[in-house]
Amino acid sequence: MGVGPHAELLELTGPTFAEYAALHGYELHLLGNTPAQDRPPSWGKVVILQRLLSAYDEVLWVDADAVIVDCRRDISDDLHPQDLMGLAAHVTPEGDDPIPNAGVWFLRRDPAIVELLEGVWSAETFIDHKWWENAAVLTLLGYRLEPRVALDQPAPLWFRTRLLSNEWNSIAADPSPTPRIVHFPGMTHQERLTEISSVLERRAVSG
Secondary structure, three states: OOOOOHHHHHHHHHHHHHHHHHHHOOOOOOOOOOOOOOOOHHHHHHHHHHHHHOOOOEEEEEOOOEEEOOOOOOHHHHOOOOOOEEEEEEOOOOEOOOEEEEEEEEEEOOHHHHHHHHHHHHOHHHOOOOOOHHHHHHHHHOEEOOOOEEEOOOOHHHHHEEEEOHHHOEEOOEOOOOOOEEEOOOOOHHHHHHHHHHHHHHHHHHO
16 A cells, blocks of 8 residues: 555555565555545554455465565475464564564455454544554563563464564664565655665566
8 A cells, every 4th residue: 555655655565565466466556545535544454454355265465565575485484284364573773572564464264354354443542653453463462662562461362463574674773684574664754765676676687
């Protein structure tokens, strides 16, 4: 989803999503608007996932400010059959435990996932949180956010969630030496443009 300035990012990153989708048999949905007009754009992710999971058994979300740099492996291969969702968890100074990051988020259709997404949307206290819907996801999985993120009381869904290697969501605060997806959260728009363009240039050279 590329809304506002992120539309420019999606023009750059979208072709890498298309390549990955074609290689692994996904139907690709690139959106230029958000269905959550009364909230920060990131919340649109929740409504989009709800809609897609009514039509598909599996959905992979990738933020517009992320680049798929290595398409060879499908993220679903890193989940077990009983897993309902998978997302990378980052080791950063903000957490006593690795912090799941919904910028790259694989979900399987199941009543527990439907309930999670409904709970995330209902968590209005996080509408303007710095992590938006990701903060709601964390709390519903059993994490506390303050003073440092930690897994306090794991929810039942946490035990069916696969915490993936950061190669699936490599960020500046916790970079992977062998990334498959490189993500640029927490930057200015110009910084994102610069970083994404640099990654795409290196990707083109390496083939």
